[in-house]
Amino acid sequence: MLQKTTKLFLTTVAAIATINTIELPQAPNTSHSWLKPQQEVQARSSGGRSGGGSFKKGSSGSSSRSSSGSSSSSSGSGSSRGSSTPSRSHNNSSTYYNNSRNYSTSTTYYSGGSGGAGIFFGVVFFGIFGIILFAIVYSTLKSAFSGNSNDNNSTAYSRERDNDIVTISRLQIALLALATDVQSGLTELSLRVDTSTEEGLQELLQESVLILLRSSEYWTHHVNSSQKINIDQAEAKFNSLSLEERSKLSSETLSNIEGNIKEKSVISPDDESAMYIVVTLLVGTAHDKPLFEDIRTPDDLKEALNSLGSMPSDYLLKFELMWSPQTENDSLSYDEFISEYSNMIDLI
Known part of the structure; x- marks a missing residue:
């Protein structure tokens, strides 16, 4: 009897030891650290x-650029037309100057002995209208060169933008x-x-x-x-x-x-x-x-x-x-x- 009891006891102890060595699978714990960073990644990224x-x-962008390019061309043409105006003004002023000079000469002719006064008025008229003439010529040349420079810049700008x-x-x-x-x-x-x-x-x-x-x-x-x-x-x-x-x-x-x-x-x-x-x-x-x-x-x-x-x-x-x-x-x-x-x- 004692021998059977001892054998049963030893068998029980061996069974318990065997059970303890077995690792049973566990359900994933949502509080584990490996899951929390993944959730944060989804939110932060x-x-x-x-x-x-x-x-x-x-497209609308291309259309507007074409329109602006056309506007530039139009404005450029306007500048060319505008630059011809000072030339006509120059001719008119020259004509006016010549008429004035003829007038001064005729005045001197009819004034008889007032030759000194005629020369004086002639010098005054020549000086004034000479200055006016110089200013007109300078302004015309400056406008022409400036217009060419602006046209060149506008052309380069349009070429880069529209190619x-x-x-x-x-x-x-x-x-x-x-x-x-x-x-x-x-x-x-x-x-x-x-x-x-x-x-x-x-x-x-x-x-x-x-x-x-x-x-x-x-x-x-x-x-x-x-x-x-x-x-x-x-x-x-x-x-x-x-x-x-x-x-x-x-x-x-x-x-x-x-x-x-x-x-x-x-x-x-x-x-x-x-x-x-x-x-x-x-x-x-x-x-x-x-x-x-x-x-x-x-x-x-x-x-x-x-x-x-x-x-x-x-x-x-x-x-x-x-x-x-x-x-x-x-x-x-x-x-x-x-x-x-x-x-x-x-x-x-």
Whole structure:
């Protein structure tokens, strides 16, 4: 009996030990740290986008440039016609001068012994009308040379603006997460402007440049590119660059493309590891050469932004503004930043 009890006891102990060594699968715990960062990534990598325009000829932008070009030609023709007017004035004045001189001579003839007075009045008339004649000739020549110079500048301007060469530029800036005014400012701007019009597109570019310049103390990194390209290839190239940047976003929580506004709600958890905001300017212009090349310092970056902001309206063909994250409550963590924007370099 004792032997059976001992054997049963040993068997029980062995069974318990075997059960303890077996690891049973457990359901995933939603509070685990590996899931929480993924949720934050989805929220923080959302972004905003606004813009419009087109490289296609016959669009509203091209039509307006053609119209402005025609206006320039008309004004140039007007200048040519205007420059001929001083020539006629010159001839009239010469005739008037000759008549006056004949009058002075005849006066001297009839005055008899007053030869000294006639000579005096002749010198006075000659001096006065000589000065007038010189002023007319000088003004005519100056107007002619100035008109030629303006016509040359206008021709060069029209040639660059209306030919088949365009430039596509990308300027991307990373800022510290403290620059929350950038996100709120770009959101308000994108909701306000009408990106389906040339005026709205110009305002979007200028105001976004101003917002970035006002937060220059928060700049940390940048990347830029600018290249000229045939207008037939420009649309595809621009869209390719746009898709490349948009692919870095989990979703676009705000967009205003060609005046079509779309919004999505986003829940933004607070995160002490949040560090960066990234703003991208993608610009298509009528320039025949790159807008910028080597940007190393904040001053270089300011110069590039000022160049974009002061661009003539008839040179701006297409523009897209993108920023991530979209709301001021979000920002990219360091790991997200170096993962999605690994090509950005430090500002010196």
